[in-house]
Structures are given as structure tokens and as C-alpha cells.
Amino acid sequence: MMNDPEMPEDDRVHYAGEEIVEPVQRWTEAEKLALLDWHPMFTGRCPNCEVTIPFGERSLWKCDHCGWKDASDC
């Protein structure tokens, strides 16, 4: 999945606006932005050792290299 460099910001702001009116809000805006920065779902890399994590099992993110895994599963 490639990010289109021409329209990342607008899409993000619009999405955040829709999130605010949702009664169940899991992430604050800051948390979402932070998540985009480090989560392997978005970066494709382990946040701990930065080895590439392939897209495999859905909603189960773990690193075979250092043993890191995503504990924020719902």
C-alpha cells in the first residue's frame, strides 16, 4: 500500500472530523497521529528493532526478530 504524497493531510483531517462525532472514540487525534508514526500496520516495520514486518495475520502484529507484539488489540 503506497501513500499518495499529494493528498495525505486533507484526508486525515476529514477523517478526524468524522471521528469526533462518533460516540465511541478509541483514539485521540494525537494518539492516532502517533500510531501512524510507529505502528507496523502503517510503517511496515517493527517499532522496537525496525526490522520489516510482513502483512500476515490480520490484527495480530508481532516481530519474529525481537519478540515485540502489539498489545493494544481490541
Ligand SMILES: [Zn+2]
Ligand atoms: Zn522487532
